[in-house]
Amino acid sequence: xxxxxxxxRAWVGLVLLVGLGLASWLAGRVFPEALARTxxxxxxxxHPDRTVCELAFGGLWVSxxxxxxxxxxxxxxxxxxxMSARAAGARVEHWVLRAVDAVFALPDVLxxxxxxxxxxxxxxxxxxxxxxxxxxxxxxxxxxxWAGPARMFxxxxxxxxxxxxxxxxxxxxxxxxxxxRVHLWPSLRPFxxxxxxxxxxxxxxxxxxxxxxxxARMEPMSLGRYLGTSYAALIYEGGARVVLxxxxxxxxxxxxxxxxxxxxxxxxxxA
Amino acid sequence: xxxALLRLGRQLVLVPIVAIxxxxxxxxxxLTTADDAKRQxxxxxxxxxxxxxxxxxxxxxxxxxxxxxxxxxxxxxxxGITGDELLWKLSGSVGVGLVxxxxxxxxxxxxxxxxxxxRRSRLSVLGDALPAAAFGTPVFIPALLLAPAVVERGHLLxxxxxxxxxxxxxxxxxxxxxxxxxxxxxxxxxxxxxxxxGLSPRSVLWRHVLPNVLPALLDAVGPVATALLAGxxxxxxxxxxxxxGQLYVLAxxxxxxxxxxxxxxxxxSLLVLVGLAVEFVRLLVDPRARxxxx
Numbered sequence: 001x002x003x004x005x006x007x008x009r010a011w012v013g014l015v016l017l018v019g020l021g022l023a024s025w026l027a028g029r030v031f032p033e034a035l036a037r038t039x040x041x042x043x044x045x046x047h048p049d050r051t052v053c054e055l056a057f058g059g060l061w062v063s064x065x066x067x068x069x070x071x072x073x074x075x076x077x078x079x080x081x082x083m084s085a086r087a088a089g090a091r092v093e094h095w096v097l098r099a100v101d102a103v104f105a106l107p108d109v110l111x112x113x114x115x116x117x118x119x120x121x122x123x124x125x126x127x128x129x130x131x132x133x134x135x136x137x138x139x140x141x142x143x144x145x146w147a148g149p150a151r152m153f154x155x156x157x158x159x160x161x162x163x164x165x166x167x168x169x170x171x172x173x174x175x176x177x178x179x180x181r182v183h184l185w186p187s188l189r190p191f192x193x194x195x196x197x198x199x200x201x202x203x204x205x206x207x208x209x210x211x212x213x214x215x216a217r218m219e220p221m222s223l224g225r226y227l228g229t230s231y232a233a234l235i236y237e238g239g240a241r242v243v244l245x246x247x248x249x250x251x252x253x254x255x256x257x258x259x260x261x262x263x264x265x266x267x268x269x270x271a
Numbered sequence: 272x273x274x275a276l277l278r279l280g281r282q283l284v285l286v287p288i289v290a291i292x293x294x295x296x297x298x299x300x301x302l303t304t305a306d307d308a309k310r311q312x313x314x315x316x317x318x319x320x321x322x323x324x325x326x327x328x329x330x331x332x333x334x335x336x337x338x339x340x341x342x343x344x345x346x347x348x349x350x351g352i353t354g355d356e357l358l359w360k361l362s363g364s365v366g367v368g369l370v371x372x373x374x375x376x377x378x379x380x381x382x383x384x385x386x387x388x389x390r391r392s393r394l395s396v397l398g399d400a401l402p403a404a405a406f407g408t409p410v411f412i413p414a415l416l417l418a419p420a421v422v423e424r425g426h427l428l429x430x431x432x433x434x435x436x437x438x439x440x441x442x443x444x445x446x447x448x449x450x451x452x453x454x455x456x457x458x459x460x461x462x463x464x465x466x467x468x469g470l471s472p473r474s475v476l477w478r479h480v481l482p483n484v485l486p487a488l489l490d491a492v493g494p495v496a497t498a499l500l501a502g503x504x505x506x507x508x509x510x511x512x513x514x515x516g517q518l519y520v521l522a523x524x525x526x527x528x529x530x531x532x533x534x535x536x537x538x539x540s541l542l543v544l545v546g547l548a549v550e551f552v553r554l555l556v557d558p559r560a561r562x563x564x565x
Contacts, residue, residue: 102285105542107501113523114535118296121526125301205409209505212411213520227411240416247412254407255400 013197013260020253021064028058041241046230056245059223064253066134066222067204070141074203075196077142078149085150086157087176097154103147108206115140116215133217137210141203148202149195156191160184190264197261201254208250223250282546289539290532294332297528298324316526319347323529335529346527352518361537363430363514364507368499370434371441375495378442379488383449387457398450405443410436410502414509422510429510437502441495445488452487456480486557489549496545500538 027035032054039053047055085096103111119136122128131139160166161184169183208224210216218225223246230242300320320326323345325334335345344351352360386398413436421432456462457480465475504516511517515534522530553560 098281101281102288105285105497106289106539107497109501109504110519110535110538113520114293114296114531117523117526117528117531118300121300127301201407205407208409209411212409212505213508213524215520215523224409227415243412243415247408250409250412251404251407255403258403258406259399 007263010260010263013256013258013263016252016256017197017200017260020060020249020256024057024061024064024249028054028061032058041245044230044242052242052245055221055226056223056249059221059226059246060249060253062134062218062220062222063204063207063224063250066137066141066207066218067200067253070138070145070203070207071196071199073138073142074145074199075149075192077146078151078195079153079192081146081150082153082157083180085154086161093154097151100147100150100154103144104151108141108144108202109209111144112137112140112206112210113213113215115143116210120215120217133219137207137216137218141206144206145199145203149199152195153188153191156188157184160187194261194264197257197264200257200261204250204253278550279547282543285543286536286540290536291332293532293535294324294335297532298326298331300528315347319345319351320526320528324532335533338529339533345529345533346522347525350521350525350527352530357515357518357533357537360513360515360518361541363512364500364503364516365541367430367434367437367503367506367512367514368496370431371438371499371503372492372496374434374438375442375445375499376488378438379445379449382443382446383453386446386450387453390454402443402447405440408440409505410440411505411509413439414506418509429512433503433506433510433512437499437506440502441498444498445491445495448487448491449484452484453480456483482556486553486559489553489557492549493542493546497542500541 035053035057036051039051041052044050044052044055081096081100085093088096116136119128119131119140120133123131123133123136128136166179166183169179174182204223207216207222208227211218211222211224212228214225214228216222216225221229227243227246323335323338325331328334338345339354339357342353342355344353346352382401389395389398414433417432417436421428462475462480465479466472470478500516503514504520506512507514507516508520515537518530519534519538521527522534
């Protein structure tokens, strides 16, 4: 899909995502003092040394970093599983799809909580293989999130492999690697981006919920952990001032990812 | 083997898989007692871990279930749970989930009809923005905003508010699916024929179109039930409801691993039951499903 053929909605979503990423990086990491001086929302009741803006934009940066890394890892895992299943033949593919359905049936939040419990116990015992809380969260989200992409990539590959140009190329003696590199990958590329973008908000929301419970010990704080640590103050001291900025940033992030993902997905189906 | 039995078998097999996988994951945890150099668990938690999981015993993975059926307490004395307490907590969560499901179906119908009305107006942008806003709002955010007003009032108000809060996103999601199915059905020939024969649009919608939209709704009930139950974790925590979601979060936070194994398996069983109920309703309302079965 060339740049000119990317739908306008996808551009709007991508600009929103890049804009939020840049804003959180500049405000939360590069110029936090300037943000602290100009924040109109005042300090957070449970973190008196930090302003609401600092915590919200700093949290957005961490959440975005986790979402991007976990989304990319889930997408790569899902693509790998789908391609291996297609290459291994119908019987293996059938069982792989059953496994995908089993993973898909359980809610992400529940499985990530269990994986975090296991991961943190290993971390405390010094057996986490060098992973910190950030790495543990990314691995947990990727282990939960690969099933959806695997199912989508498998269906997309099956559709593409059924098309005439693939049959013609096979008849002309093309090997599996040639088919993948020359014919399948160019058609699959925009779809990979769409699937990755669709995983982004899911990963961020799951991480936010698990961190909100206090299960993930993320430092610096993500949006979910920030809201989770401000829990008591939020209930008794006018929580809207603290909740609304973080909520607004999350909604904008999801809006950007879903707009671009849906527009790119629709574009690849038409192509 | 009939396809319905095959589907049943595929759904039921999830329960032992989850039970065994969660048991062996928990049994492999490197938990040790308090140590100055590392953050570890209390001796009482470690003792309950080894006792409740039957570590080193033959068929140890049945040990938590054996204790539960005998009426013994799983976990430590302060934070553990018996079988009766587990059932009570589960019934509380299922009650909240059922109210939320009814509310979600109401949201879904309302949103689908509104989106069909907005389709050719300036408000059509709301049809895209509302699902994004609902999806982008974790359950705990509206729960936090509403909690100060309801949390100390009692009289089932926290339960009802929790059901309201967790029903919004699944309702809008269902509504999007129903709206898409409505668009497809409204473009079909039988709708034009019914309108041409003089039936009112309302009558065509309720008597002919909505029954055909129902299977699409049923397809989504499974994922929606999962979302409702997962959403109840956050809502119960914020509203302080002492049910299954709260139990699960506390068990993970306090490393009550035997409780985690049992609760995870119970959760998977609940999802399987929902799946079976959906299949049963589908057979009742969808003639195409009955034909496929026979």
